Amino acid sequence: MMHQPNRRQARSDRSGPPRRRSGPRRPPETDPARKAALDTLTAVRERDAYANLVLPGLLRDRRLHGRDAGLATELTYGACRAQGLLDAVLQACSDRPLSEVDGVALDALRLGAYQLLRTRIPAHAAVASTVDLVRLELGTGAGGFVNAVLRRVAQQDEEAWVTELAPDEDTDPVGHLAFTHAHPKWIAQAFTEALATDKAELADALAADDARPAVHLAARPGEVSAEELAAITGGEEAPYSPYGVHLDPGSGDPGDLDALREGLAAVQDEGSQLCALALTRVPLDGPDETWLDLCAGPGGKAALLASLVSMQGGVLDAVEKAPHRADLVRKATTGLPITVHVGDGRDSGLPAGGYDRVLVDAPCTGLGALRRRPEARWRRRPEDLTELTKLQRELLTAAMSLVRPGGIVAYVVCSPHVRETVSVVTEIARRTGAETLDTREFFPGVPNLGAGPSVQLWPHRHGTDAMFCALLRRPAE
Numbered sequence: 474m475m476h477q478p479n480r481r482q483a484r485s486d487r488s489g490p491p492r493r494r495s496g497p498r499r500p501p502e503t504d505p506a507r508k509a510a511l512d513t514l515t516a517v518r519e520r521d522a523y524a525n526l527v528l529p530g531l532l533r534d535r536r537l538h539g540r541d542a543g544l545a546t547e548l549t550y551g552a553c554r555a556q557g558l559l560d561a562v563l564q565a566c567s568d569r570p571l572s573e574v575d576g577v578a579l580d581a582l583r584l585g586a587y588q589l590l591r592t593r594i595p596a597h598a599a600v601a602s603t604v605d606l607v608r609l610e611l612g613t614g615a616g617g618f619v620n621a622v623l624r625r626v627a628q629q630d631e632e633a634w635v636t637e638l639a640p641d642e643d644t645d646p647v648g649h650l651a652f653t654h655a656h657p658k659w660i661a662q663a664f665t666e667a668l669a670t671d672k673a674e675l676a677d678a679l680a681a682d683d684a685r686p687a688v689h690l691a692a693r694p695g696e697v698s699a700e701e702l703a704a705i706t707g708g709e710e711a712p713y714s715p716y717g718v719h720l721d722p723g724s725g726d727p728g729d730l731d732a733l734r735e736g737l738a739a740v741q742d743e744g745s746q747l748c749a750l751a752l753t754r755v756p757l758d759g760p761d762e763t764w765l766d767l768c769a770g771p772g773g774k775a776a777l778l779a780s781l782v783s784m785q786g787g788v789l790d791a792v793e794k795a796p797h798r799a800d801l802v803r804k805a806t807t808g809l810p811i812t813v814h815v816g817d818g819r820d821s822g823l824p825a826g827g828y829d830r831v832l833v834d835a836p837c838t839g840l841g842a843l844r845r846r847p848e849a850r851w852r853r854r855p856e857d858l859t860e861l862t863k864l865q866r867e868l869l870t871a872a873m874s875l876v877r878p879g880g881i882v883a884y885v886v887c888s889p890h891v892r893e894t895v896s897v898v899t900e901i902a903r904r905t906g907a908e909t910l911d912t913r914e915f916f917p918g919v920p921n922l923g924a925g926p927s928v929q930l931w932p933h934r935h936g937t938d939a940m941f942c943a944l945l946r947r948p949a950e
């Protein structure tokens with residue numbers, strides 16, 4: 474059984490772990506699940522690795538399944554997501570600045586603190602298992618330090634620590650909510666600006682962003698229906714995408730599903746499906762058979778677009794700058810009418826005015842998919858926006874010249890940050906004279922889409938990633 478997060482619930486064993494009796498020290502015990510979690514956190518910290526790429530490999534190599542795999546996953550992703558909150562508590566409990574603590578000991582402290590504050594694992598087990606890990610990795614001295622810090626962490630629950638350490642709710646409401654839901658303040662601030670509603674909705678948005686998401690599948694059009702895919706996989710048909718299926722969080726590795734191995738479906742957030750579909754739904758005068766995906770890797774949207782364009786006898790061109798990601802596009806679209814070009818979308822050499830529909834799924838901060846990338850919220854920096862928004866403006870400008878007069882461009886990012894969403898679209902529409910469409914019309918059945926004309930999806934409103942989509946038409950000449 475998986476240990477579920479236990480937020481806001483006071484621990485019943487709050488008295489803390491029992492003190493070690495005097496006498497011979499027992500030898501430390503190895504715990505393969507916690508060791509896999511520790512090694513993943515170390516890879517994330519030392520090599521900027523992605524937890525959701527490292528951990529599955531470790532679980533496979535070490536043959537961890539079932540309960541052990543579940544525990545390792547919960548602890549790794551949980552400790553990554555909550556890192557800022559955990560560090561604030563650990564700092565309050567440590568005589569040394571955390572910056573001076575050995576890296577592996579810090580990883581172990583985060584794992585221990587996560588277990589103490591956000592799971593039902595008994596305090597004595599959380600502390601003892603963490604101290605054992607550290608004794609095995611770093612020796613007895615480091616084990617003593619970790620033991621002392623975690624004992625202090627265990628003296629109160631998460632709610633009490635938040636009350637003690639969070640910024641004041643009245644003078645810094647965004648900082649308070651950011652701390653409470655373990656988000657950096659600049660990200661909470663960006664959500665506030667994009668939502669433009671009240672504090673209560675910001676709290677919902679941050680809480681949904683902190684929860685474990687369902688896996689979404691996209692049925693390949695023409696191969697299998699969503700209804701059939703749901704029946705084969707044991708999932709449920711998605712509420713908005715006609716190709717979408719939702720699996721339960723924790724329903725195992727979707728890569729093991731036959732439907733995915735056989736190319737009948739792919740893992741793809743429902744919001745991504747809706748954005749790609751919106752591009753295809755806008756009525757066009759004239760031909761409609763040559764489409765372009767300007768930032769295609771790893772190929773999720775390209776696969777959907779290529780399937781749909783092939784059903785009307787058309788073809789898709791795809792551009793991707795990174796050669797290994799272009800290979801992923803080829804793999805994702807096997808058997809479909811697509812040509813993959815390795816190149817820079819800003820200067821692709823493809824024919825100007827040569828496309829009826831163009832997708833610009835631009836590189837972005839990814840602030841809209843933080844649920845799916847556990848460490849990303851602590852790695853991204855506001856400074857990243859300057860370079861990314863420049864690239865986004867350049868790619869959208871290129872798309873406006875690649876689409877034919879009267880043709881449609883979809884500008885999509887997986888972010889709600891207004892600097893990479895509305896600001897980019899407004900500026901490029903003004904500069905190129907593009908017509909901004911009411912994008913909400915092309916998300917049929919999706920509620921709560923705000924004032925338009927662009928669409929911002931949200932985990933707490935729609936159960937999707939926070940995808941942004943704007944549809945632009947190049948004026949007819």
Ligand SMILES: C[S@@+](CC[C@H](N)C(=O)[O-])C[C@H]1O[C@@H](n2cnc3c(N)ncnc32)[C@H](O)[C@@H]1O
Nearest residue numbers: 768769770771772773774793794817818834836
């Ligand atoms: C958000 S991802 C696209 C996701 C993809 N559309 C999908 O649904 O699977 C952005 C992609 O753009 C690529 N990229 C970055 N700079 C680029 C450029 N100048 N031209 C073309 N592709 C670029 C990145 O390597 C990355 O694969």
